[in-house]
Amino acid sequence: MSAVMGRRLPRLETGAAWLLALLWIAPLAYAIWAAIHPAALATHFDPFAPLTLDNFRKAWSFAPFAREFLNTTILVAMTLAAQLVLCTLAAYAFARFDFAGRDIAFALVLVQLMIMPEVLIVENYRTMARLGLVDTIVGIGLPYMASAFGIFLLRQTFKTIPRELEEAARVEGCSMLGVLWRVYVPLARPTYLAYALVSVSYHWNNFLWPLVITNSVDTRPLTVGLAIFGAPESGVDWAVISAGTLMAVSPLLVAFLLFQRQFMQSFMHAGIK
Amino acid sequence: MRDKWSVPGYVYGWLLLMPAAVLLVAFTHYPAAATLFDSFFTTGTVVRPRHFAGLANYAALAQDPIFWKVLGNNAVFALGTIPTSIALALLMAVWVNDRLPARALVRMSYFTPTILPMIAVANLWLFFYSPQIGLLDKLTGLFGASSHNWLGDPDTVMACLAVMTVWKEAGFFMIFYLAALQSLPPELEEAAKVEGASRWYFFWRVTFPLLMPTTLFVLVNATINSFKLVDHLFILTKGGPDNASNLLLYYIYQVAFSFFDTAYAATLTVVLLALLAALALVQFLLIERRVHYR
Numbered sequence: 006m007s008a009v010m011g012r013r014l015p016r017l018e019t020g021a022a023w024l025l026a027l028l029w030i031a032p033l034a035y036a037i038w039a040a041i042h043p044a045a046l047a048t049h050f051d052p053f054a055p056l057t058l059d060n061f062r063k064a065w066s067f068a069p070f071a072r073e074f075l076n077t078t079i080l081v082a083m084t085l086a087a088q089l090v091l092c093t094l095a096a097y098a099f100a101r102f103d104f105a106g107r108d109i110a111f112a113l114v115l116v117q118l119m120i121m122p123e124v125l126i127v128e129n130y131r132t133m134a135r136l137g138l139v140d141t142i143v144g145i146g147l148p149y150m151a152s153a154f155g156i157f158l159l160r161q162t163f164k165t166i167p168r169e170l171e172e173a174a175r176v177e178g179c180s181m182l183g184v185l186w187r188v189y190v191p192l193a194r195p196t197y198l199a200y201a202l203v204s205v206s207y208h209w210n211n212f213l214w215p216l217v218i219t220n221s222v223d224t225r226p227l228t229v230g231l232a233i234f235g236a237p238e239s240g241v242d243w244a245v246i247s248a249g250t251l252m253a254v255s256p257l258l259v260a261f262l263l264f265q266r267q268f269m270q271s272f273m274h275a276g277i278k
Numbered sequence: 279m280r281d282k283w284s285v286p287g288y289v290y291g292w293l294l295l296m297p298a299a300v301l302l303v304a305f306t307h308y309p310a311a312a313t314l315f316d317s318f319f320t321t322g323t324v325v326r327p328r329h330f331a332g333l334a335n336y337a338a339l340a341q342d343p344i345f346w347k348v349l350g351n352n353a354v355f356a357l358g359t360i361p362t363s364i365a366l367a368l369l370m371a372v373w374v375n376d377r378l379p380a381r382a383l384v385r386m387s388y389f390t391p392t393i394l395p396m397i398a399v400a401n402l403w404l405f406f407y408s409p410q411i412g413l414l415d416k417l418t419g420l421f422g423a424s425s426h427n428w429l430g431d432p433d434t435v436m437a438c439l440a441v442m443t444v445w446k447e448a449g450f451f452m453i454f455y456l457a458a459l460q461s462l463p464p465e466l467e468e469a470a471k472v473e474g475a476s477r478w479y480f481f482w483r484v485t486f487p488l489l490m491p492t493t494l495f496v497l498v499n500a501t502i503n504s505f506k507l508v509d510h511l512f513i514l515t516k517g518g519p520d521n522a523s524n525l526l527l528y529y530i531y532q533v534a535f536s537f538f539d540t541a542y543a544a545t546l547t548v549v550l551l552a553l554l555a556a557l558a559l560v561q562f563l564l565i566e567r568r569v570h571y572r
Contacts, residue, residue: 014378015477022373023380025366026387029445033390035413036402095298104291110299117306119502119558124527124550127534127543128309128316151301181290210395212509213527217535228397232512235401243405250401254394261393265386268393272450273457 036247044244064234064249069222073230073253076142080215080226081208084146088204089197091151096159097185101171111160117153123214130217140224145215149208155200162196163189199271206268209257227253310551316544328541335545345546347521348529351436355525356504358440359447364496366448368489371455372481389449396446400513403442404429407514429515432522439510439523447503451496458492459485491564498561502554526550 014022040061042054064070098104099111122129129148130139138144166189174184190197212228219225231253235246261268317335322328339345374385391399406413407428415425428434462485470480508528511517517524517532524532527550534543 014373014376018373019378022370022378022384025370025373026384029449030387030390032402032406032445033394039405091298091301094294098291098294102288102291102294104288107291110295113307114298114302116310116558117302119554120306120310120551121506122305123506124554125306125309125313125547126531127540127547128312129305130534131312132304132309147301148305151298151305153302156298206393210393210397212395212397212512213531216512217531228395228509231395231397231401232509235397235404235513243411246401246405250398254398257393258390261390262386265382265389269385269389269453269456272392273453 036251039244040248040251042244044242060244060248061252063245064252067245068230068234068249069225070227070230070249070252072222073225073227074256076224077209077226077228080142080145081205083142084149084208085201085204087146087150088152088155089201092155092159092200093185093190095151095156096163097189099156099160100163114153114156117151118157122148123211126214126217129214133218139218140220142224144218145224145226146208148214152204155204158196158200159193162193166192195274198267199274202268202271206257313544313547313551316541317548319541321539321541331541335541338542339545339549344521344524344529345549348524348526349549351522351524352505352526354436355440355443355507356501358436359443359504360497360500362440363444363447363451363500364493366444367451367496368455368493370448370452371459372485374452375456375459388452391446391448392450392453394446396507396509397513399442399446400510403438403510404514407438429523430519432519435515435519435523439514442510443507447500451500454492454496455489458489462488494564495561498557498564502557502561505550505553526553 041056041058043057044060095114099107099114133139133144133147136144138147170188170192171184174188179187210228211226212232215226216229216232219229231250234249318331318333319328320326320331320334370388374381374388378384405411409415409427409430410425412428414428418426426434428438466484466488467480470484475483505525506527508525508531511523511525511528515523517528521529526546530543530546530550533539533546
């Protein structure tokens with residue numbers, strides 16, 4: 006995303022680009038507007054309407070947000086940690102070892118790119134019931150821990166690392182896992198960052214599988230809580246729903262605003278490979 | 279060199295792969311196979327244990343008007359969201375790839391919906407579509423139209439969901455176009471300038487054809503995605519009214535977890551798997567071409 010490249014956009018198109026940008030941010034801006042004004046004024050655009058944090062307070066007490074924040078944080082951290090370890094090992098195997106059945110095994114791994122665990126909710130629910138993992142945070146994360154996407158991404162990166170570096174490390178006396186840890190992992194840092202951002206965003210936002218596998222406040226992540234909270238049946242007024250929704254998305258949103266460039270480059274990096 | 283490396287490579291290979299392989303088999307390959315297997319049985323109950331049913335579930339599927347309705351909805355949803363999202367994504371990418379004032383802000387605005395969960399998006403948009411108090415009703419009210427239940431009317435519900443989805447997805451696809459645009463050689467544009475080609479002409483004759491591999495890539499991924507995108511239905515419509523907005527994955531969820539007919543849910547899942555496999559095949563062939571292009 007270099008700033009030097011590209012010519013100046015013609016004036017008419019600049020206007021159109023701005024207009025579209027305004028239109029695109031409007032729904033979120035409107036939610037913020039509604040959340041910081043008294044509920045009765047949410048639909049009236051009075052620029053001098055009094056500001057309030059009441060809606061946030063109400064939302065916080067109406068739904069178990071604190072617990073759901075904790076659940077989501079545990080889920081995201083645990084899933085990412087397991088993914089990093091499992092995908093690193095598998096990617097190393099695919100990138101640097103010759104073994105019978107490697108290509109078939111790799112093709113079988115790629116199947117998961119198309120068939121994500123949420124497509125197989127019925128059967129995966131059954132498996133979790135057998136394992137006694139229904140309504141646990143481990144149960145939400147487990148199907149995603151061996152990520153085909155992560156394996157694929159890291160394999161591509163490991164393959165670009167010159168073998169001479171590995172030879173040198175071996176001569177120095179590194180073990181097989183030592184080579185992985187000292188040579189491959191440090192050199193793949195940008196890929197790890199990209200994958201981590203994509204994974205965190207995905208699991209922070211994931212909904213269908215967590216909905217199926219959880220049934221109590223102790224395990225329910227934010228998205229599932231938000232669905233209960235925001236459903237029309239809940240009878241909560243719109244200003245409070247806006248406030249609750251904004252609270253739930255704010256960690257990711259703030260992270261995105263702070264590290265915009267890394268986020269976009271990560272999504273780009275992840276999509277192009 | 280020490281002895282650690284003398285173990286044959288295949289042992290290490292499989293050992294390294296093992297933890298991931300176990301989980302992949304347990305949560306992708308095994309359930310896919312089990313789903314296929316289940317689709318040939320009846321749903322067991324306490325009084326009537328499950329038994330082999332042959333193709334009975336598939337016969338029921340062929341006769342199920344909701345299934346066909348839902349499949350049609352998936353097609354409408356894909357056609358209603360993907361071309362528009364891609365066109366907008368391309369436009370956005372071309373714009374923010376050039377220099378314009380406040381470029382970073384514009385780019386951020388386009389991309390922001392991407393990082394919101396679909397559930398949050400649905401929460402926010404529910405209000406726009408609510409009758410009377412909703413923003414959309416207020417807007418049409420300015421032109422003298424009477425109040426309308428946008429999500430409760432089978433004729434408008436899909437359009438409403440499509441607009442929201444385009445808003446959510448376009449910025450994500452923009453990223454791929456941006457990456458592709460930045461990898462185009464700048465000499466092309468200089469040459470075009472020397473030749474006096476107009477911006478419009480350059481875009482359609484040079485940029486657009488060169489972006490074709492990206493367009494195909496985005497197209498296939500967007501189609502795959504459109505089958506998985508059902509979260510918003512839980513908030514906005516629950517598939518209604520009268521299944522007018524129901525989608526295949528949501529219907530699977532309903533059949534399995536509301537009607538408890540797991541055998542029929544398995545049969546529906548097989549259809550979804552077949553569709554995804556077909557798309558995967560298309561993508562595989564396209565990626566093969568992409569390699570040649572590179």
